[in-house]
Amino acid sequence: MTVIHGFSRYLSPSNGENNHSSEVLLKSTSNRHVKHRSQALIEYDYIVVGGGTAGCPLAATLSSNYSVLLLEWGGLPHDHPDVLSQEKYVVNLYEANDRDSPAQRFTSEDGIPNLRGRILGGSSMINVGIYSRADGDFYARTGIKWDMGAVKKAYEWVEESIVFGTDNLTTWESSVRDALLESNIGPDNGFTLDHVVGVKVTGATFDEAGRRHGAVELVNKANPENL
Numbered sequence: 001m002t003v004i005h006g007f008s009r010y011l012s013p014s015n016g017e018n019n020h021s022s023e024v025l026l027k028s029t030s031n032r033h034v035k036h037r038s039q040a041l042i043e044y045d046y047i048v049v050g051g052g053t054a055g056c057p058l059a060a061t062l063s064s065n066y067s068v069l070l071l072e073w074g075g076l077p078h079d080h081p082d083v084l085s086q087e088k089y090v091v092n093l094y095e096a097n098d099r100d101s102p103a104q105r106f107t108s109e110d111g112i113p114n115l116r117g118r119i120l121g122g123s124s125m126i127n128v129g130i131y132s133r134a135d136g137d138f139y140a141r142t143g144i145k146w147d148m149g150a151v152k153k154a155y156e157w158v159e160e161s162i163v164f165g166t167d168n169l170t171t172w173e174s175s176v177r178d179a180l181l182e183s184n185i186g187p188d189n190g191f192t193l194d195h196v197v198g199v200k201v202t203g204a205t206f207d208e209a210g211r212r213h214g215a216v217e218l219v220n221k222a223n224p225e226n227l
Contacts, residue, residue, distance in 0.1 A: 051072030055072070060222035077121060080101075
C-alpha cells in the first residue's frame, strides 16, 4: 500500500520546566519511492488507523523496527488548547458537536449516550485523567498467557512520560478518602498505581500545574525516521 508523503508537527505549550517532553513530531519517511502522476508516493510497513489512546503508543512502538503511517481524522491539541487544561476539560464535553470538536458524541451498543475523543491522542485528551493499572483478574479472564514482565515494562513505558502522582491531596480529595475509610471501605493503600482492593491515591495524566499529558506525547518515544 502506498500513501502520499506527509508531515505535521505538534508542539504543546509548556508551563515552566518539566521533565516530560511536550513536543510530538510526526513525519512520514521511507526509502521506497514510487512515481505516480508526478507525485512521490511512499510505502509503509504498517498503517495505524486512529491516533488515539491505543494508536499513538502502538505506532511509536512499531516505529522502532518498521516504517509506520499514523492516521487521525481529528484535530491537533494546539488547535483546541482547552484540552490541555485541567480547569477547562469540562468545556470540551459541553461543546461537543458533530463537526470538529475534540469530543464526539456517540451512543454505545447498549444505548447509553457517551463521548469519545476526536483529536490526536484520542479520549486521553478529553477524559478526567485518572490513571491506574489493570486488575490482575482482567488478564486471567482473557484466556491469554501474558508475559507479566513485559506488561510491567509497558506500564512503566507509559508512566515515565505522562503519569503524575502525589499523596499531597487537596481538601476535597482528602475528605473523600477519609469518608470512604470511615465507611469501613479499606484498607488504606496510600499512593499506588496498582489495582488493589480498598482505598488508594492513584496517578493522573494532569501534572501539578494542571496541564494534561495525553497519549499524544507517547509519539515522542517513536523513531522519527520511521514515523
